[in-house]
Amino acid sequence: MTSFPGLERLVPDYVKSFEVYIPSKPDDELKKLYGCSKLYRLNNNENPLGPPETARRALQAFDPAQASIYPSGDCYHLRRKLGDIFGMRPDQFLAGNGANEVIGFAIKAFCRQGDNIITADKTFAVYEWVARFSGFEARLVPLVDYGFDAPGMIERIDERTKLVFVCNPNNPTGSWWDQRTLRWFLDRVDGRCIVVVDEAYREFVENPDFPDSMALIANYPNLVVFRTFSKMYGLAGLRIGYLAGSKEVVDIIRRTCVVYSVNTLAQVGAFSALDDREHVARTRESVSSGKGFLLKELGLMGLPCVHGEGNFVMTRLPISDSLAYRKMMTRGVMVRTMTGFRFPNWIRITVSHREALEAFAEALSKILREGREF
Ligand SMILES: *Cc1c(COP(=O)(O)O)cnc(C)c1O
Numbered sequence: 418m419t420s421f422p423g424l425e426r427l428v429p430d431y432v433k434s435f436e437v438y439i440p441s442k443p444d445d446e447l448k449k450l451y452g453c454s455k456l457y458r459l460n461n462n463e464n465p466l467g468p469p470e471t472a473r474r475a476l477q478a479f480d481p482a483q484a485s486i487y488p489s490g491d492c493y494h495l496r497r498k499l500g501d502i503f504g505m506r507p508d509q510f511l512a513g514n515g516a517n518e519v520i521g522f523a524i525k526a527f528c529r530q531g532d533n534i535i536t537a538d539k540t541f542a543v544y545e546w547v548a549r550f551s552g553f554e555a556r557l558v559p560l561v562d563y564g565f566d567a568p569g570m571i572e573r574i575d576e577r578t579k580l581v582f583v584c585n586p587n588n589p590t591g592s593w594w595d596q597r598t599l600r601w602f603l604d605r606v607d608g609r610c611i612v613v614v615d616e617a618y619r620e621f622v623e624n625p626d627f628p629d630s631m632a633l634i635a636n637y638p639n640l641v642v643f644r645t646f647s648k649m650y651g652l653a654g655l656r657i658g659y660l661a662g663s664k665e666v667v668d669i670i671r672r673t674c675v676v677y678s679v680n681t682l683a684q685v686g687a688f689s690a691l692d693d694r695e696h697v698a699r700t701r702e703s704v705s706s707g708k709g710f711l712l713k714e715l716g717l718m719g720l721p722c723v724h725g726e727g728n729f730v731m732t733r734l735p736i737s738d739s740l741a742y743r744k745m746m747t748r749g750v751m752v753r754t755m756t757g758f759r760f761p762n763w764i765r766i767t768v769s770h771r772e773a774l775e776a777f778a779e780a781l782s783k784i785l786r787e788g789r790e791f
Pocket residue numbers: 462514515516517518541584588615617644645646647648653656657658
């Protein structure tokens with residue numbers, strides 16, 4: 418029985434067939450549900466060091482009275498600062514309510530009915546999701562050796578392809594295209610569509626062969642770069658990310674963006690976060706030593722691992738990932754199950770601080786030993 422018989426007719430098929438994403442419950446609820454007193458969140462690739470000192474101080478100095486005033490509608494000061502940092506113009510940047518929101522801006526700006534986007538089958542899923550629930554085709558090119566398949570993606574481009582999304586480094590595999598591969602790809606695309614490189618984990622990368630994508634924008638006006646303050650800069654809770662591109666392209670995308678979606682605190686935090694020089698180095702050190710520890714522990718358990726750049730590691734379990742998730746939750750450790758990401762029975766673990774990683778290793782090894790007793 419429905420109280421709204423006309424509803425069916427109103428809903429497009431591509432919305433009807435789309436399954437809603439269920440976010441995790443808040444910590445207090447999860448602790449009650451699983452009976453744990455502590456909870457380590459290793460599921461979202463957050464920075465356990467939190468925001469940089471400079472951002473903390475700026476947030477603390479925020480005058481609550483300012484909450485009644487609308488934020489800068491175009492993140493005026495932040496865009497100027499980004500322009501200085503990257504040697505680009507402020508109008509080459511567009512901020513959003515997290516990088517997630519700018520994915521929607523870009524798709525809305527370029528896709529009309531019958532168009533498609535191209536990405537990988539096993540990557541950050543939001544590109545595919547936004548395309549599908551907006552009624553556009555998402556062409557998924559299988560990863561090769563856990564990395565984006567540059568020639569394979571070129572082959573799938575047709576005249577209805579408007580955007581290609583490359584997650585670099587890739588979440589969840591950590592694979593990445595170097596400068597040569599990205600240039601090769603951009604040359605083959607030859608301006609036929611927009612190429613988005615999502616660099617959510619860029620700040621974690623130290624390898625000098627990683628592309629300088631911001632500099633490439635000058636030569637490739639169809640290149641769009643995504644960045645976020647959620648990962649390295651520890652501001653995930655405030656929701657702010659941005660895209661960068663040529664002025665022509667950003668001027669088009671800006672038409673589809675809802676002004677005021679980035680709140681004042683997020684702008685203050687992001688602006689000040691960029692001033693901290695030590696935070697990035699400290700985080701990189703912590704990730705590097707934590708990753709070493711995690712890989713060693715997983716190796717001792719005999720589990721295959723996939724990892725590369727970024728603050729996360731994947732591993733394949735000999736048991737169901739959702740069962741392992743529930744068992745680990747009772748021990749206060751939350752990981753990301755990967756079956757939904759087309760990696761059946763893999764989990765992704767955020768490289769957090771040592772205490773959390775020790776709790777994870779202890780919980781997982783106990784669970785695996787229990788499993789062997791049957
Ligand atoms: C976390 C993440 C994002 C989303 O970042 P927000 O700014 O928090 O919306 C985008 N892309 C990738 C690959 C991510 O891992």
